[in-house]
Structure formats: structure tokens, C-alpha cells
Amino acid sequence: MSAALDNGLQVTALHNHFFFDEPKVYFMHIGGEGGTATLAKGVRAAFDTVKKIRAADSQPAQTFAPSGLPAKSSITAEVIQTVLGTKGEAKDGMFKATFGRTVKMPCGCEVGKEMGVNTWAAFAGADDNAVVDGDFVVLEDELQPASNHSANQA
Amino acid sequence: MGLTSWAAFMPGMKDNAMVMGDLVLMQDEVNPS
Numbered sequence: 001m002s003a004a005l006d007n008g009l010q011v012t013a014l015h016n017h018f019f020f021d022e023p024k025v026y027f028m029h030i031g032g033e034g035g036t037a038t039l040a041k042g043v044r045a046a047f048d049t050v051k052k053i054r055a056a057d058s059q060p061a062q063t064f065a066p067s068g069l070p071a072k073s074s075i076t077a078e079v080i081q082t083v084l085g086t087k088g089e090a091k092d093g094m095f096k097a098t099f100g101r102t103v104k105m106p107c108g109c110e111v112g113k114e115m116g117v118n119t120w121a122a123f124a125g126a127d128d129n130a131v132v133d134g135d136f137v138v139l140e141d142e143l144q145p146a147s148n149h150s151a152n153q154a
Numbered sequence: 155m156g157l158t159s160w161a162a163f164m165p166g167m168k169d170n171a172m173v174m175g176d177l178v179l180m181q182d183e184v185n186p187s
């Protein structure tokens with residue numbers, strides 16, 4: 001994904017096709033506009049990255065983390081609250097921050113946080129070995145810049 | 155069975171060309187750190 005984004009392509013979707021496949025296979029949709037050679041180089045960069053990963057290890061990895069998460073979470077909420085600049089909810093050593101956004105629907109009416117238009121991030125595990133999941137609510141012209149930035153921060 | 159990576163190119167509206175495609179990836183190939 002970073003290879004595609006770094007080389008001027010857009011990543012417009014990432015999804016699976018099958019239930020219960022093992023190892024799981026993902027389909028990453030790409031798009032882009034520009035010079036033919038530039039676009040082709042972007043596609044090539046993505047293919048080359050895949051090739052490099054498979055050359056390093058012929059078997060698909062089962063996990064990103066070197067060690068599993070602790071059974072009991074102990075996330076320090078203050079650390080995340082300081083970085084994100086917002087208060088959140090803490091429960092059983094886990095932490096979640098939510099950012100509402102107001103958008104206009106086709107009916108002309110406005111919907112926001114209460115209707116689930118939320119960017120959020122939830123953390124579990126330990127401070128030195130944590131997992132995060134979340135959602136970003138973005139408009140179309142914000143999606144690619146946001147993905148690009150996230151991919152480079154990961 | 156459709157497990158095919160592909161990229162298609164055509165003349166674009168604004169710029170020279172447009173690309174669309176699909177990359178078939180294992181989980182560890184999606185975004186390696």
C-alpha cells in the first residue's frame with residue numbers, strides 16, 4: 001500500500017473476497033491519473049514490493065507482532081489523551097477516543113456524532129505492546145492524503 | 155477463479171492517462187512496516 005501511495009497511485013479499496021480462506025487473500029484496488037510512464041512505475045513499485053516480501057519469506061506471515069498481547073489490558077489513558085488532545089473513555093485497561101463530525105446528507109439535513117459520523121480509535125494491550133483499531137470519517141478529497149499519511153506513520 | 159493482479163491504462167480526462175487495477179495480496183504483503 002505504501003509503495004502504491006508513495007509512487008502517486010491511489011488506493012481506493014482493500015477487501016477480502018472469501019470467507020474462511022487460509023491464508024487470507026486481500027484485493028487492493030488502485031487508481032491514478034497522470035503520465036503513462038509515471039503510472040506504470042507506480043504499478044511496478046507495488047508489484048516489486050510484493051515480490052520482495054515473498055522472496056524474503058515464501059510463507060505468508062501469521063502475525064505482525066513478535067509477541068501476543070497480554071490477556072489483561074493496562075493502557076495508560078493519559079499518554080493517548082495528551083497525544084490526541086482529547087478526553088476519552090477508559091474501561092478494563094482499554095481506552096477509546098471519539099471525534100464527531102457534522103456532515104450534510106442528500107436530504108439537506110445535518111448528521112453528526114450522535115448518528116455515528118465518528119472518527120475513533122480504541123487501544124488495548126500494554127503501553128509497550130498495544131493494538132489499535134478505529135475508523136476515519138473523511139470526505140473524498142481527504143481520503144488519499146489521510147491514507148498516505150497513515151501508511152507512512154505505521 | 156479471479157486471483158489475478160491487473161492494471162489497465164486508458165487516456166485520462168485531465169492528464170495523459172488513467173490507471174485502474176487490483177492487486178491480489180496476502181495479509182503480510184498489504185502494508186509491510
